[in-house]
Amino acid sequence: MRVAGLVCGLWLLASAAPVAAQTERTVALTFDDLPYAGEVASGPGPGPGPGLSSVEVAALNAKLLDGLRAHRAPAMGFVVEKTLRALSAGDSDAVLDGWTREGFELGNHTWSHADSNRLSLDEIEAEIVRGEASIRPVMARVGKPLRYLRMPMNHTGDTAEKREGVEALAARHGYALAASTIDTSDYVFEAAYQRALGQGDGVCAARIADAYVAYSAVEIDYYAGLNVRVLGRAPAEVALLHVNRINVDTLDRLLGLYAARGYRFVSLSQAQSDPAYGRPATYATRFGPMWGYRWARELGVRVNGAEEAEPPAWVVAYGEAAGTPCLAPTA
Numbered sequence: 001m002r003v004a005g006l007v008c009g010l011w012l013l014a015s016a017a018p019v020a021a022q023t024e025r026t027v028a029l030t031f032d033d034l035p036y037a038g039e040v041a042s043g044p045g046p047g048p049g050p051g052l053s054s055v056e057v058a059a060l061n062a063k064l065l066d067g068l069r070a071h072r073a074p075a076m077g078f079v080v081e082k083t084l085r086a087l088s089a090g091d092s093d094a095v096l097d098g099w100t101r102e103g104f105e106l107g108n109h110t111w112s113h114a115d116s117n118r119l120s121l122d123e124i125e126a127e128i129v130r131g132e133a134s135i136r137p138v139m140a141r142v143g144k145p146l147r148y149l150r151m152p153m154n155h156t157g158d159t160a161e162k163r164e165g166v167e168a169l170a171a172r173h174g175y176a177l178a179a180s181t182i183d184t185s186d187y188v189f190e191a192a193y194q195r196a197l198g199q200g201d202g203v204c205a206a207r208i209a210d211a212y213v214a215y216s217a218v219e220i221d222y223y224a225g226l227n228v229r230v231l232g233r234a235p236a237e238v239a240l241l242h243v244n245r246i247n248v249d250t251l252d253r254l255l256g257l258y259a260a261r262g263y264r265f266v267s268l269s270q271a272q273s274d275p276a277y278g279r280p281a282t283y284a285t286r287f288g289p290m291w292g293y294r295w296a297r298e299l300g301v302r303v304n305g306a307e308e309a310e311p312p313a314w315v316v317a318y319g320e321a322a323g324t325p326c327l328a329p330t331a
Contacts, residue, residue: 025224025263027237028271029068029255030178032109032150034077035061035095037187037242038194040086058091060248065098067251073265077243078109078150078178081131096134100142105267106135107148107178116151117158117286121165128173148268149175154240154288156281163284178268179277180240181291182223184216186247188311191319193246196326204318204326211312211328212246213253218309220257226292230301236271237263238291
């Protein structure tokens with residue numbers, strides 16, 4: 001996440017860690033905020049705001065899964081139970097059915113996506129337990145274990161005591177914490193993309209989609225290099241994405257970036273069987289950095305987090321402020 005680079009840039013300097021010979025590259029695809037990382041409109045059709053209807057959310061998930069199948073890419077969707085309940089019963093069932101077929105799995109993203117930094121351990125446990133209300137019986141029905149919990153915003157403990165408590169709670173309820181090593185700030189591009197679509201500006205939407213794919217290529221390479229510098233080898237990667245419109249509309253191109261770099265798509269459990277993920281976690285932070293930054297802190301490896309690219313300023317501005325032109329500034 002962008003905040004990770006800013007924070008790590010304050011305490012990390014240039015690294016001289018050795019780089020190992022390249023081994024096979026693998027990446028697990030994970031999608032947070034299932035069924036949709038946005039507003040779900042109430043009622044049978046689209047509401048007056050930007051929210052998608054229940055039917056549209058179900059269709060978005062179906063399109064995403066079709067795209068993943070075309071690339072033979074397994075994936076895990078992390079469910080926010082409260083958002084799932086905003087769908088009609090039929091659409092909710094359709095989403096869960098699609099995500100529990102062969103090649104796809106569900107994980108727990110808590111009940112309401114609340115920030116654990118602001119919760120007690122008892123409140124975090126309630127979020128975890130309520131968050132599995134729909135997905136645990138669905139996974140059991142198809143004979144799949146419910147194995148992974150991803151904390152909202154990757155906030156795994158802002159103090160040592162909170163971090164240890166979160167890990168203990170996860171283990172008590174049968175979960176491992178889901179890692180993430182590649183962040184493409186899709187939510188930044190999604191805000192701009194949604195605005196362009198809402199204004200019926202297809203040219204602007206296409207420009208934002210192109211910028212997102214280009215930025216994703218930069219970030220994939222950045223994090224691959226970071227992790228090799230920190231660990232001395234290439235670990236199995238875990239891509240952090242969200243169920244949103246820009247990811248669905250650019251999915252073929254995004255997965256093509258990985259294929260062009262020689263990555264093989266694997267499940268999250270396959271990725272996290274890499275020994276790198278078995279290291280004891282000791283780093284407590286109120287932010288949600290990718291695991292490369294966490295490994296660097298835990299191993300005492302010095303890297304320059306300020307080298308991580310930021311999303312284009314024009315995309316950020318367009319997504320945040322009305323009246324901003326949908327155009328990169330000229331030199």
